[in-house]
Amino acid sequence: MKVLVTGSSGLIGSEAVAHFDRQGHEVVGVDNNMRREFFGAAGDTLWNLERLKNATRRFTHFALDIRDRTGVEELFRSQRFGLIVHCAAQPSHDKAREIPLVDFEVNALGTIHLLEATRQHCPDAVFVFLSTNKVYGDAPNEIPMKELDTRYDYARTEDYDGVTENCRIDRTLHSLFGVSKAAADLVAQEYGRYFGMQVGVFRGGCLTGPLHSAVELHGFLSYLVKVTLNGGSYSVFGYKGKQVRDNIHSHDVVRAIEEFAVNPRPGEVYNLGGGRENSVSMLEAISQIAQLAGRKLDWRYVDEARKGDHICYISNMGKFKSHYPSWKITRNLAAILEEMVASQQAQLRSNSAGR
């Protein structure tokens, strides 16, 4: 099978390229390194592209911009894909307010370019879209919460397993990023429901792993590890540092995509996160990383929450697990953190050896 991965030099895209290449598929990657344009030098993904070129067997890369409709058309005219994994995005909640038009063009317009090219040229292909839990806006904050020593948690037992796909996506504050992704999420569902195409939508919690080109505005856990080890200061915004995120390793994300690709359900939407077991608050993450890294983070508290930020978000994975019972989380939070700390330490050693 020929697999197209957009955003192929990013966290999820690069994991998908390596995974499907290992399975023996021919993989085409599309990434124009726009993460560098969004976030500056620290967001540059070329290191990951070079790594992939060395680590794969049948991978080809195009520095194509998904906003370029003609370019996307040409790519689909010249190659026939059986699976499209769409990960290219402007991925930051906070960044979007500076660049609302670019954010919308990349996230919404870029997505419909790919869906329409799929419909025109390979309508039987499976199309997986990486959406986000920000499509729920701040509606998850309406769930009754209780405050514990180091985190917020859901107050009612019926909410224990987290937010389901039934959470509403309108009449809520999203951030512009949440809106551009919600537009893409809806259009992707429509290609599944209206056209009957094999489209799946995954609403990610915090997707993580050492392959992130982490920056302050995106890649929370890996950025936290980076600043703890490299030095520098870190700001925690609001909710006393007790806001909770659930974290899932990029490998487990790609395994979920693979499960869907083998047995697609047109137009389905799934939450995708590490669930309660992989959930952590800012305060807890800072302390666990300090223990692993053997040094403390220099951080300060800013008593103003980020606009639209979730207080406690845990992905309820019940629907996905019931449709795909052989999928499970293979990396728990401790393993994720250990791997990220080890990878950052290795990078620091190689930087100092190169000096």
Ligand SMILES: NC(=O)c1ccc[n+]([C@@H]2O[C@H](COP(=O)([O-])OP(=O)(O)OC[C@H]3O[C@@H](n4cnc5c(N)ncnc54)[C@H](O)[C@@H]3O)[C@@H](O)[C@H]2O)c1
């Ligand atoms: N990382 C998370 O915590 C998280 C959470 C929820 C949802 N998601 C979604 O998952 C997907 C993958 O996220 P990620 O963490 O791998 O992001 P990432 O930023 O690491 O990867 C995205 C890649 O897309 C590329 N790109 C951006 N604009 C492009 C364009 N116009 N044309 C071609 N390539 C372009 C970037 O250069 C980057 O390499 C995104 O859709 C994101 O919104 C991520």
